[in-house]
Amino acid sequence: MASISNVLRRPTSTTGVWGWITTIDHKKIGIMYGVSSFTFFLIGGLEAFLIRLQLARPEHAVVSPEVYSQLFTMHALTMIFLGVMPLSAAFFNLVIPLMIGARDVAFPRLNALSLWIFILGALMFQSGWFLGGSPNSGWFAYAPLTSSTFSPGNGMDFYTLGLGVLGVSSVAAALNFIVTIINMRAPGMTLMRMPVFVWMTLVTSILLVTAFPVITVGLIELFLDRRFGFNFFNPDAGADVVLWQHLFWVFGHPEVYILILPAMGIVTEILPTFSKKPLFGYPVIVFSGIAIGFMGWAVWSHHMFTVGLGPIANSVFALTTMTIAVPTGVKIFNWIGTMWGGNIELKTPMLFSIGFIFLFIIGGLSGVMHSIAPSDAQQQDTYFIVAHIHYVLFGGSIFAIMGGIYYWFPKASGRMLSESIGKVSFWLMFIGMNVTFFPMHFLGMDGMPRRQYTYDSSYGWDFWNLVATIGVFLLAAGVIAFVHNFFRSLRKGEIAGNDPWDARTLEWSIPSPPPEYNFAEIPIVNSRDAFWEQKQRGEAGEQGTGAGYGEEEHHDIHMPSPSYWPLVMAIGLTAAAYGMLYSYPLAALGAFVTMVGIYAWSMEPVTASEDH
Amino acid sequence: MINNRLRTIVWALASLLLVSAFVACTPEHPQSTFDSHGPVAEAQMGLFNLLTWIVSVVFVLVTGGLLYTVFKFRARPGAPPPQDIHGNTKLEIAWTVIPVILLAAVAVPTVQNQFYIAAPPEGEDKLVVNVVAHQWWWEFDYPDLGLSTANEFHVPVGTNIEFNMTSEDVLHSFWVPKLAGKMDIIPGKNTTMWFKADTTDADPSTPEKDSFYGQCAEFCGVAHSWMRFRVHVDEQDEFDAWVEHEKSNAKDPETDLEKEGYQLFLTKGCVACHAIQGRPDAVALRGPNLTHFGNRSTLAAGIKENNNENLKVWLKNPDDLKGGTIMANEAAVYINPDLALSNSDLDALVAYLRGLK
Numbered sequence: 001m002a003s004i005s006n007v008l009r010r011p012t013s014t015t016g017v018w019g020w021i022t023t024i025d026h027k028k029i030g031i032m033y034g035v036s037s038f039t040f041f042l043i044g045g046l047e048a049f050l051i052r053l054q055l056a057r058p059e060h061a062v063v064s065p066e067v068y069s070q071l072f073t074m075h076a077l078t079m080i081f082l083g084v085m086p087l088s089a090a091f092f093n094l095v096i097p098l099m100i101g102a103r104d105v106a107f108p109r110l111n112a113l114s115l116w117i118f119i120l121g122a123l124m125f126q127s128g129w130f131l132g133g134s135p136n137s138g139w140f141a142y143a144p145l146t147s148s149t150f151s152p153g154n155g156m157d158f159y160t161l162g163l164g165v166l167g168v169s170s171v172a173a174a175l176n177f178i179v180t181i182i183n184m185r186a187p188g189m190t191l192m193r194m195p196v197f198v199w200m201t202l203v204t205s206i207l208l209v210t211a212f213p214v215i216t217v218g219l220i221e222l223f224l225d226r227r228f229g230f231n232f233f234n235p236d237a238g239a240d241v242v243l244w245q246h247l248f249w250v251f252g253h254p255e256v257y258i259l260i261l262p263a264m265g266i267v268t269e270i271l272p273t274f275s276k277k278p279l280f281g282y283p284v285i286v287f288s289g290i291a292i293g294f295m296g297w298a299v300w301s302h303h304m305f306t307v308g309l310g311p312i313a314n315s316v317f318a319l320t321t322m323t324i325a326v327p328t329g330v331k332i333f334n335w336i337g338t339m340w341g342g343n344i345e346l347k348t349p350m351l352f353s354i355g356f357i358f359l360f361i362i363g364g365l366s367g368v369m370h371s372i373a374p375s376d377a378q379q380q381d382t383y384f385i386v387a388h389i390h391y392v393l394f395g396g397s398i399f400a401i402m403g404g405i406y407y408w409f410p411k412a413s414g415r416m417l418s419e420s421i422g423k424v425s426f427w428l429m430f431i432g433m434n435v436t437f438f439p440m441h442f443l444g445m446d447g448m449p450r451r452q453y454t455y456d457s458s459y460g461w462d463f464w465n466l467v468a469t470i471g472v473f474l475l476a477a478g479v480i481a482f483v484h485n486f487f488r489s490l491r492k493g494e495i496a497g498n499d500p501w502d503a504r505t506l507e508w509s510i511p512s513p514p515p516e517y518n519f520a521e522i523p524i525v526n527s528r529d530a531f532w533e534q535k536q537r538g539e540a541g542e543q544g545t546g547a548g549y550g551e552e553e554h555h556d557i558h559m560p561s562p563s564y565w566p567l568v569m570a571i572g573l574t575a576a577a578y579g580m581l582y583s584y585p586l587a588a589l590g591a592f593v594t595m596v597g598i599y600a601w602s603m604e605p606v607t608a609s610e611d612h
Numbered sequence: 613m614i615n616n617r618l619r620t621i622v623w624a625l626a627s628l629l630l631v632s633a634f635v636a637c638t639p640e641h642p643q644s645t646f647d648s649h650g651p652v653a654e655a656q657m658g659l660f661n662l663l664t665w666i667v668s669v670v671f672v673l674v675t676g677g678l679l680y681t682v683f684k685f686r687a688r689p690g691a692p693p694p695q696d697i698h699g700n701t702k703l704e705i706a707w708t709v710i711p712v713i714l715l716a717a718v719a720v721p722t723v724q725n726q727f728y729i730a731a732p733p734e735g736e737d738k739l740v741v742n743v744v745a746h747q748w749w750w751e752f753d754y755p756d757l758g759l760s761t762a763n764e765f766h767v768p769v770g771t772n773i774e775f776n777m778t779s780e781d782v783l784h785s786f787w788v789p790k791l792a793g794k795m796d797i798i799p800g801k802n803t804t805m806w807f808k809a810d811t812t813d814a815d816p817s818t819p820e821k822d823s824f825y826g827q828c829a830e831f832c833g834v835a836h837s838w839m840r841f842r843v844h845v846d847e848q849d850e851f852d853a854w855v856e857h858e859k860s861n862a863k864d865p866e867t868d869l870e871k872e873g874y875q876l877f878l879t880k881g882c883v884a885c886h887a888i889q890g891r892p893d894a895v896a897l898r899g900p901n902l903t904h905f906g907n908r909s910t911l912a913a914g915i916k917e918n919n920n921e922n923l924k925v926w927l928k929n930p931d932d933l934k935g936g937t938i939m940a941n942e943a944a945v946y947i948n949p950d951l952a953l954s955n956s957d958l959d960a961l962v963a964y965l966r967g968l969k
Binding site (some may be wrong): 064065066069083090092137138142144145150235236238239240241242275276277278279280281282283284294306307308310311314315316319322323326329330332333337339340341342343344345347354357358361363365366368369371372373374375376377378379380381382445446447448449450451452453454456458459460461 | 642
């Protein structure tokens with residue numbers, strides 16, 4: 001049958017460039033997610049670096065005010081949507097199937113689609129820099145500054161279309177992981193035996209699936225306003241511009257938890273491993289993660305305490321926001337409880353995890369201060385808030401992600417990252433982070449608003465701004481040390497073996513890097529910390545090499561075959577997005593290519609038939 | 613030995629933190645929130661201080677516990693494997709309940725103050741000031757006194773001032789850190805806030821800086837950083853005198869230079885945007901009202917001292933002081949080379965505008 005899927009011959013190679021481009025192996029996809037999003041993280045860091053150079057001295061002129069507006073907008077968007085979120089996705093991909101004893105995710109080709117839409121959408125998003133301007137109205141994009149009247153040019157269209165395209169990727173990935181976690185767990189792995197990272201991935205994925213539609217509605221409305229003169233956010237036509245703020249933050253606050261819950265999951269895996277103790281209070285940690293996920297929906301207006309919603313609304317959202325401190329605090333206490341009485345090995349992943357707890361305590365406490373709505377009116381939109389978000393997102397998410405990279409790099413690559421360089425990079429980042437962001441508390445209380453491209457000397461902000469900029473150099477040195485460690489260890493790192501950390505979860509029971517099929521024999525789970533339990537009972541092979549899972553080549557395991565169609569669809573979708581900006585025929589062509597991709601994909605069997 | 617070194621490090625860090633905290637609480641800075649001069653800012657500072665104490669204690673206890681745990685239970689060669697402790701229900705209930713109690717205690721003053729700062733106490737006298745925010749300047753109207761001014765305004769000491777605010781274009785936010793926290797200004801809507809100033813002098817240590825600094829706190833476009841204003845707090849009789857003067861028509865140009873400047877003001881297109889009360893040809897309201905411009909202490913929305921040199925720089929090319937201004941991008945003298953202002957034009961305009969006392 002000459003169906004459309006036979007127009008391109010089914011790819012079969014699993015090696016070389018085409019092997020990577022057409023792969024649907026969750027591990028390769030995870031590695032590509034990691035490498036590409038870390039690259040975007042470096043770009044976001046470069047943007048931050050320019051911001052700090054500009055603010056190092058009063059009335060400095062490193063960049064123009066127009067460029068500065070784009071820099072702070074793109075720094076936030078890059079770090080959130082192209083850095084932290086896909087870095088979390090990299091861990092979901094690499095680790096989740098291994099942790100639950102599965103051979104792949106539920107929908108391997110959908111997984112490839114998420115990856116390629118992410119990569120192409122992210123490139124499209126960044127291409128604004130070279131195509132006449134990037135988004136410049138802040139990542140929150142408050143109407144009506146985003147209208148075509150106040151923000152002419154294509155900048156804000158890269159925002160609406162770019163985030164729209166990236167949203168497809170996030171929602172597809174989230175659905176995939178929900179189904180994977182619900183359906184693909186190894187026999188015996190009940191929900192309450194799942195590792196906490198799996199739990200947090202599940203909660204995060206549910207948040208993604210439910211929060212992204214809200215922002216998507218806002219993005220479509222904004223797009224229609226800008227390109228076709230709709231009046232969703234035009235106050236002259238009677239629109240209430242505060243509607244945008246509600247749409248944005250109803251998405252935006254769950255988004256904060258989308259950024260932090262995977263980080264909490266990572267830390268919750270690392271702490272027991274390096275304390276040589278089981279997690280303290282597993283059910284409480286799981287339920288407080290779920291509670292945070294639910295309560296994240298009831299606090300969005302704390303981003304709007306100065307919008308004039310009135311004392312009743314402000315009081316309600318102040319109280320709900322305070323409440324969220326309780327499950328967060330419980331997690332912190334349980335983490336300390338996990339370490340209490342353990343044999344704590346201060347390896348690099350553990351250092352980053354302890355650093356995470358320390359910095360997250362600071363960010364969490366300043367968060368409680370912001371929940372006090374009346375006094376928050378002094379801190380709202382000042383550098384105090386900038387300090388807070390960087391303690392939770394850099395000290396929180398990024399530190400946990402760094403810990404996660406040090407922890408799982410051996411599993412993905414088969415080699416260890418250097419401990420000595422790791423420690424140097426940790427201390428540089430830890431000290432740099434505090435030198436950069438702690439003074440911002442002072443600047444905010446001294447009345448420095450955010451998003452100022454410059455300031456004059458008479459305001460008394462010179463000293464701490466200079467200190468903050470010096471801190472960025474330390475931070476950058478720490479990141480560079482890590483990048484050096486990464487490339488060095490890929491070639492020269494110590495061979496890891498299956499279980500270099502004497503760890504507790506199933507991914508450590510198989511070889512590093514794992515074979516394509518992960519588990520030669522699907523494990524049977526009898527308890528939490530399944531692999532640790534096996535080792536305790538002496539069932540695991542010698543030196544923790546696993547209970548024979550994946551030890552020898554198994555030729556009778558059928559893995560799904562590679563496919564071109566996810567990539568074709570992603571190309572079509574990105575072309576359609578560019579087309580909406582530059583030429584409608586291109587948009588139509590992009591839509592057509594996308595449809596071809598969908599049709600061919602649906603006609604394509606999961607595995608290539610034998611006669612090909 | 614390690615214990616001694618640790619103690620030294622802890623002390624060094626603690627003193628460093630303490631010193632930074634003292635250096636950081638710098639009330640002499642013109643926008644420092646640590647230096648409240650009215651009941652609204654004081655209520656907010658009071659809450660902030662309360663919270664600072666609570667979170668500092670929590671911080672010391674929790675990070676102290678964290679660091680102690682890491683230090684005490686660090687792996688030692690030959691140590692026996694740790695016990696498998698899976699949890700402790702009593703402990704976990706305790707550290708759930710204690711934060712709840714702490715937060716409940718904080719919630720009470722939070723809600724009380726939220727209502728207190730929302731509107732001036734009923735029954736007390738108040739003065740209403742309407743604020744209209746524009747990209748990137750401020751219009752202040754006194755509906756009960758029948759006057760309108762821009763970028764600087766006066767209020768009497770000890771009187772509740774209620775602000776009704778709206779925007780002509782995008783979102784802005786009204787903020788005078790020493791008098792009250794901020795409130796956003798929204799096109800198509802009306803937002804309100806209030807404050808009262810207890811003193812006339814924002815900074816007694818420096819006689820020349822007695823006005824209160826304010827600035828836009830919501831990103832509003834390219835010149836957001838330069839959208840500032842000043843509040844002058846006067847004794848009641850000074851305030852009354854200011855009101856009387858402000859309501860009067862603009863002074864006639866006197867010297868030849870001022871007269872030349874006035875003619876330029878009419879012919880070069882300035883009147884397309886700027887009003888001067890008492891001049892029927894100058895009634896437009898797109899830009900700041902300039903009736904008594906010469907009496908203002910600052911120009912270009914609170915960013916530079918109002919003197920001849922700065923005004924000349926501003927008029928020559930507004931973008932040099934404030935990148936992205938609408939004046940530089942739309943006024944005829946800056947976009948039409950035939951109308952460009954010569955050096956002598958600039959001197960005449962400066963003389964006229966500075967003479968508008």
